[in-house]
Amino acid sequence: MMLVLKRALPLCVLFLCAAGDAPRGVCVDTQCCALFVESADSKEAKTRCQNSGGELYDVLHWSSVALTLPHGHFWIKAPRTAGPASERCRSTVVTAGGVSFEDRTCTDRVDGVMCQYTSTCPALPPSKDAHVNYTTAWGFEGQTRFPPGTVAVVHVPDQPPVSKHLCAGTQWMRAPWRCEVMNGGCERACTDPQSCSCPSGLTLHHNNYTCTEDPCATCAHSCVSVKGKWECSCREGFKLGSRGQCVDVDECAEDSTLCADQGQACENKEGSYECTCQEDYDLLGGACVDASFCAHCEHSCDEVQGELKCVCRKGFRVDPQDPQKCEEFCSEQDCPAKCTRPDQCYCPEGFIKDKRDTGTVCTDIDECEDEARCEHHCNNTFGGFVCVCEEGFHLQDGHCKLLQTLPIQSRPTAASVHPTALPSYVKTGSILGITVFALLCAALLYFLLHRLFNYCTKVQFYSLKRDMDIFTLQQVSTGTYKKLSHDWQFRNDCHRL
Incomplete structure (x- = not known):
């Protein structure tokens, strides 16, 4: 039994074609509908609509829309005629004569299914320089409302995409979303739970879902962000080459x-x-010193107070007249003379020859015997002498000169030395403590002497009684004699005390 749809309004907004590139879906106000041309029974038709986020097309909710459909049978939701609900389902029949409803067995397979979507997403807010492309499974473009599953990509001319969005119910989700839904919106790989990744040589764009050429892939040292762009950078001592390599700086x-x-x-x-x-220069104390000086040293060369100087072996010293030469030097009062022949011997300066039984020796000359040697004091040394000035003078050019003194009022004065005064309570406490300690010591000494005196008195009395007994005529054994001797000795010790 067929029911012809008699209501036909002049507004025709939906054209669903069986073939060609024309759109298969359209949105009006806040609702959208779509036609899926595929063989299905009633149960499969419901599942198909639910999987895409909608439900079967309800003709009562869309009575204001005139439909022009391709010829065929399509599952819809419409009032049924009498009959068991489990056995009868309603479909739309499109023929050359018009559109009608037909009750069919629910297990019958028809040409397709019509779905409707009451939860839709509005168009993204417009931007001055950006353009948005909307894509659904049915070829939607340029609408104001979009069904679930619609993908919106925001573009800027001559630039990678700004962002990517997915319509989920009534809201847009920005990529990346969960990987199991359309690969998370990622251009390449999606990493659980919802992040995009790129292969080697590419880097993730800051839109977080597309991949671009990695600007740091050829960097030899490091990569830094300069005004929002990544550029290669080199360590100190290197400069950036033409191909991004780091070249050593000379x-x-x-x-x-x-x-x-x-x-x-x-x-x-x-x-x-x-x-x-x-x-010809040597590093010495952090500075380069002319080492050619050492080549002319008579003995050797070494560092002396941060400078290279000639040094001499034991028994010699540097010649005061020539710092590269060495002269004999005696560090004792008497040294053996240097003789080329038995009758021709030499002594260092400051020494005089002296013939002795053991041979010719060089003995030190006491230059300080000459009082005119120094202005103040003279100290003799082996081979020389040293002038010393009195306090308040200093030696300059062989003469003692008076030191410049400060004005009297500016001279520092020595601090007076006085014992540190103790607080009165410290003195009182110390005296009291000493007094108590002395009294305790005196009491202890008295107690010890008293005990010792009493003990010795008893011993003497006992010994006196024993002495009186000795004068009685009795037979005394050797053991008794030893015991009496011991008592006498102990009593004598008490008397000494």
Whole structure:
């Protein structure tokens, strides 16, 4: 039994075609509908609509929309005629004569299914420079409302996409979303639970779902962000090459002021430089010293107070007249003379020859015997002498000169030395403590002497009684005699006390 749809309004907003590239869905006000041209029974039709976020098309809710459909049978939701609900379902029949409803067995397979969507997403807010492309499974474009599953991509001319969104119910979700739904919206790989990743050589764009060429892929050292763009950067001592490589900087060639001190030479290192010493110069105390001086030393050369100086072997000293020569030097009062022949001997300066039984020796001359040697005092040394000035004078050019003194009022004065005064309560406490301690010691001594005196008195009395008994005529054994002797000795000790 067929029921012809008699209501036909002049507004025709939905064209559903069986073939071609024309859209298969359209939205009016806040609702959308779509046609899926695929063979299905009634149960499969309901599932198909539910999986796409909608339900079967209800003709009562869409009575204001005139439909022009391709020829065929399509599952819809419409009032049924009498009959068991489990056995009869309603479909739309489109023929050349018009559109009608038909009750069919629910297990019958028809040409397709019509779905409707009451939960839809509004168009994204417009932007001055951006353009939004909307895409659904049915080819929607340029609408004001969009069904669930619609993907919106925001573009800017000559730039990667700004963002990507998915209509879920009545709201838009920005990519990336969960990986099981359309790969999370990612251009390449989606990593659980909802993040996008890119293969080697590519980097994730700041829109978080597309991949772009990695600007840091060719960087040799590091990559930094400069005004929102990534650029290669090199460590100190290197500069960026034309292909993003880091090239060593020759600091010695670029800066002639480096290592400009006397005797220094600049040596370039990878990423740095080093100051070295030129030929004939040695590094000494952080400075380059002319080492050619040492080549003329008579004995050897060594560092002396931060300078290279000639040094002499034991028994010699540096010649005061020539710092590169050594002269004999005696560090004792008497030293053996240097003889080339038995009758031709020599002594160092400050010594005089003296012939002795053991041979010729050099003995020190006491230059201080000459009172005119020094203005104030003279100290004799082996081979020489040293002038010493009195207090208030200093030696300058062999003469003692008076030291410049400060005005009397500005001279520092020695601080007076006085014992530190103790607070009165400290003195009182100390005296009281000493007094108590002395009294305790006196009491203890009295107690000990009293006990000892009483004990000795008893011993003497007992011994006296025993002495009286000795004068009686009795037979005394050897043991008794020893015991009496011991008592006498102990009594004598008490008397000494």
